[in-house]
Amino acid sequence: MAAKGANVVQNVGLSKLQSLNGILAIYKKCGPTSADVLNSFKEKLLKEAGIANPNPRKRKKQALKIGHGGTLDSAASGVLVVGIGDGTKMLTTMLAGSKKYTAVGELGKATDTHDATGSVVQEKNYDHVTRETLEEHLQKFTGDIMQVPPLYSALKKDGQRLSVLLKKGQEVEAKPARPVTVYSLSVTDFSPPLFTLDIECGGGFYVRSLVDDLGKALSSCAHVRELVRTKQGQFTLDEHTLREDRWTVEHVTAALQPCPPPPAKHKPGPNRKAKPGTNNNSSSNDDKAPSQPSTPQQAGDGADEANNKD
Numbered sequence: 001m002a003a004k005g006a007n008v009v010q011n012v013g014l015s016k017l018q019s020l021n022g023i024l025a026i027y028k029k030c031g032p033t034s035a036d037v038l039n040s041f042k043e044k045l046l047k048e049a050g051i052a053n054p055n056p057r058k059r060k061k062q063a064l065k066i067g068h069g070g071t072l073d074s075a076a077s078g079v080l081v082v083g084i085g086d087g088t089k090m091l092t093t094m095l096a097g098s099k100k101y102t103a104v105g106e107l108g109k110a111t112d113t114h115d116a117t118g119s120v121v122q123e124k125n126y127d128h129v130t131r132e133t134l135e136e137h138l139q140k141f142t143g144d145i146m147q148v149p150p151l152y153s154a155l156k157k158d159g160q161r162l163s164v165l166l167k168k169g170q171e172v173e174a175k176p177a178r179p180v181t182v183y184s185l186s187v188t189d190f191s192p193p194l195f196t197l198d199i200e201c202g203g204g205f206y207v208r209s210l211v212d213d214l215g216k217a218l219s220s221c222a223h224v225r226e227l228v229r230t231k232q233g234q235f236t237l238d239e240h241t242l243r244e245d246r247w248t249v250e251h252v253t254a255a256l257q258p259c260p261p262p263p264a265k266h267k268p269g270p271n272r273k274a275k276p277g278t279n280n281n282s283s284s285n286d287d288k289a290p291s292q293p294s295t296p297q298q299a300g301d302g303a304d305e306a307n308n309k310d
Contacts, residue, residue, distance in 0.1 A: 013049035017064060017249060021085035022256035023094070025235035026242045028080040034071045037080060042066050044247045069094035070232060073208075075117050078229030079237050084252070086259045093233075096203045098183060100231035103224055105211040107193040110221035114150045114208035118223070126220040131190040137217045138185045138197075141210055146177040150208050180205040194225065 028037045042064060046054035051063060069081040069091035078101075083091045107126035111118035181202035189196035199207060208224050215222030230237045234257070242255055 013249075014046075014051065014063060017045055017049045018085070020249075020253060020256060022087040022258045023069070023081060023083045023090050024242065024252060024255040024257060025079045025081050025232070025240045026247065027237075027244065028072050028077055028229075029244075030075055030077045033074050034068055034080055038066065038068045038082065040244075041082065041247050045249060045252065048249055067091055070099070072229055073115065073227065075115055076227040076229065078227075079232045079235055079241055080229075081232050081235060084256065087256075090259060097233045098231075099201055099203075099205075099229060099233075101197075101199045101201070101207050102188075102226075102228045102230055103197045103199060103207050103211060104226040105195050105197065105214070105222045106225045107195065107215060107218070107220055107222050109193075109223055110212060110215060111223045112151070113223075114206075114212045115224040115227070122221050124220045126193055126218070129192065129218050129220055131187060131195075133218065134190060134195060134214075135187050137214060138187065140217065141214065142182050142185045144179060144181050147180045147206065147209050147213075148177045149206055150212070178204065182210075200231075 026037070026041055028034060032040070043054050046063060049063075054063070065085055065088055067083050067088045069083060072078065072080060081091070081094045083089070083094075106116075107129055108123060109120050110122040110124075112121050113119075182205065183200040183202070184198070185200075186198050187195060188198050197211075199210070201207075207227055211222050211224045228237070235241065240255065242251055
């Protein structure tokens with residue numbers, strides 16, 4: 001009887017969790033990958049629902065459909081947008097939307113990864129760089145610009161991430177420059193060799209590439225020391241982001257932004273004929289939304305293709 005009662009409680013808890021649909025923002029700390037953070041979040045929810053030994057990485061017959069909408073580098077922190085249930089279908093929209101970052105750059109040193117996790121590959125003098133020259137050069141990187149993604153990235157070659165291929169010792173060619181959009185770019189602090197930037201950009205933009213290119217434009221070199229995503233879409237770091245101590249069904253339910261209702265299906269009127277091969281009582285394939293990522297890994301891969309690693 002005790003086991004039967006436990007199963008009933010588990011079923012009730014899981015059923016409540018599986019009824020959730022929408023998107024929210026959780027906090028990603030420095031260190032783990034975005035996929036690792038998503039799996040930890042999912043594991044906590046499943047345990048609360050009564051699943052004794054949940055496997056958040058399991059991709060078949062999942063107890064909970066969940067994904068994230070925009071990869072953050074392991075060394076970065078901040079807003080990570082998460083879709084639950086039907087909310088996973090909204091993640092592609094999040095990838096293309098506006099994002100804000102605060103980045104701390106360091107002049108005088110360039111690394112192979114363009115951030116502090118890499119090896120120093122160049123050192124140059126930066127004494128000639130002033131706040132005024134830095135602000136002047138920022139104008140060149142504002143608006144619609146062309147940007148070359150860093151070699152150490154989640155972009156793929158033959159199905160494998162470039163960063164993985166590099167770590168295996170394989171030679172990798174840089175991807176061609178591509179168009180990106182920077183809505184605003186400003187200096188909030190200048191304390192050489194460190195400088196702090198506030199950035200608002202669109203999808204596919206690399207803050208690491210920006211700082212590396214900026215260092216070169218200043219006749220020096222630079223890399224990212226710290227990176228925080230402060231906003232993605234309607235979610236801000238201070239107002240909407242759930243910290244780890246609030247990863248509970250109660251807090252998630254309160255924070256979840258519901259999915260918009262599906263568009264109404266139009267049936268042919270009395271003087272209109274249905275298209276050949278269609279059923280008046282069901283929508284055609286053209287009416288169906290394309291399948292979107294619904295698992296942690298799939299959603300991560302989708303983000304990497306559209307938004308790569310910020």
